[in-house]
Amino acid sequence: MSWVQVIVLAIIQGMTEFLPVSSSGHLAIASRVFFAEDAGASFTAVTQLGTEVAVLVYFARDIARIVKAWFNGLFVAAHRNADYWLGWWVIIGTIPIGAFGLLFKDEIRTGARNLWLIAIALIVFSAVIAAAEHYGRQTRRVEQLTWKDSVIVGLAQCLALVPGVSRSGATISAGLFLGMNRELAARFGFLLAIPAVFASGLFSLPDAFHPVGEGMSASGPQLLVATAIAFVVGFAAVAWFLRFLVRHSMYWFVGYRVALGTVVLILLGTGVVSAV
Template sequence: MGESMTWVQAIILGIVQGLTEFLPISSSGHLRIVSEVFFGDDAGASFTAVTQLGTELAVLVYFAKDIGRIVMAWFRGLLNEEHRDLDYRMGWYVIIATIPIGVLGFLFKDQIRTGARNLWLIATMLIVFALVIAAAEHFGKKERPIEKLTTRDGLAMGFAQCLALVPGVSRSGATSSAGLFLGLSREAAVRFSFLLAIPAVTASGLFSLPDAFEPAGEGLNASGAQLLVATVVAFVLGYASIAWLLKFVVNHSLYWFVGYRIILGVGVLALLATGVVSAT
């Protein structure tokens, strides 16, 4: 049985989740790194999944009008072919693109909670995927708006989302990079990335609730109240980070995050190599 999480730890980890969930730098990787480097233990995959509910609620609130419009258009389109517009298709894109991560997330749930949280792997993926994001920025034409999204785009970004099952990759980094490779504009790629994350992350968080409230393994164990507070903190900061990132990508490239990922990854590898922190 692991140690009990303190209130300071819960709040700090909630802040980390809120600030990093929507940036292409891996929130799960950051939670793992921060909890190990500063607290000497792992907050756990369940804590990560549950606090992600806070950031996903931020997406629901921020994109409430868009989501409501898409849902209504999807139902109208099912009943009447004349109403099958972009919003109707967008609904199908999100549904279809969610299937791959749903299947793989279920099949490999045990590995995701254990071996995938090794810091050697996380640090390496921070660096490796930084190069993928850089390549997407360099080679992507960034011409097509979200109105030009196709089924192929949705499927490709859906499969890319599966890479985020490995901490250190980044859900938004994987899906946005796929969008850029396909020629979508940064804003279009990031916006669809947010919408695409909603079903998968919400399902993952709800599925992990029992494990989070009744922890049985090693690592830091949070109480129900601590989980709630951390999730609320993640919601507030997550909402702010969505607004910031959507404005940022209009005039700035993702290269800014590439440099940060490489510096962090190299730093963690150095700490591991010198024995300052443990990989597991």
């Protein structure tokens, strides 16, 4: 990879990781449109470490409170408050994507990065996000979450293994269907993503240097810089997105996804870009 590719793709990763538009889909599209070669699933997974560190920093107080409450609740039943149970819901909700990620790791790195699939996923899943926004009651609070909610949102997170779906789009949509308000659905989804993304990034680190199947290779300094850029841009993106959700609907992103997916289909159909 060239340094221009590294910087451009890292900025895109940071900007899109937390928005319901699919960061992996954007990286696959941008790398082929501008550089005529796929950045690769491993590079994507490693740079996601930067954006997840941004989540850790942004939610540091919340995470510290949840971890403290979880350990206290393990030994003293009277201390089992909403934060204690939220810790369990994050643990339980992480299990599905861990299992599916290992089961389909080869497909994720190869066939799933086909631009036809990504474009179609962008458009089709837009309907799911729109339906969640339309039908979601947005009345449930964090104290009302149960293990069933964590399993459902955790299963929804598995859809993000397909580039073009979007991790935040899937988890927020699931949360809205379950009656959560937008901000709670987003926060829970972001917390749920932390263990999964860190595990994926560390697991994919060796392959980022020597990609398995399709994908460009990156040097150690390039991966380090890309991760740092993704952290800075990602921190700004998550702060903006959570403020945005308080006053605005998800329909804005639905329109963007449909427009981008349509443009990619046109580029593919006219032979301007290659699907693989």
